[in-house]
Amino acid sequence: MIVDIDDAPCPRCDGTAADHLGGRDVQCCYCGHLVTLKRPPVLPKVEARPEAWRFPSGRFAGLTLEEAAAAPNGVRYLEHMAENDARVRDFLQLTRQTVSG
Numbered sequence: 276m277i278v279d280i281d282d283a284p285c286p287r288c289d290g291t292a293a294d295h296l297g298g299r300d301v302q303c304c305y306c307g308h309l310v311t312l313k314r315p316p317v318l319p320k321v322e323a324r325p326e327a328w329r330f331p332s333g334r335f336a337g338l339t340l341e342e343a344a345a346a347p348n349g350v351r352y353l354e355h356m357a358e359n360d361a362r363v364r365d366f367l368q369l370t371r372q373t374v375s376g
């Protein structure tokens with residue numbers, strides 16, 4: 276994971292980006308110099324992936340669209356559902372584009 280070391284640049288090359296090796300240890304991205312910081316680097320926030328939509332009820336309750344499509348006859352059911360559900364329709368369209376393109 277790359278971290279900013281603006282407040283404690285690499286002593287060899289003055290680089291301000293380093294690969295976090297764990298704890299207070301980092302390796303300069305520019306020259307490879309190993310640096311032990313006075314305090315652990317501030318880790319960039321990893322953006323959590325939004326939770327996938329899941330079927331609230333019915334045959335596929337608790338499954339995502341991907342999981343439902345992988346179920347036996349899943350795609351056939353989804354095609355049937357797509358007539359009344361824009362979310363399922365969009366998913367199937369996307370899947371077909373992915374397969375064909």
Ligand SMILES: [Zn+2]
Pocket residue numbers: 285286287288289290303304305306307308
């Ligand atoms: Zn360096």
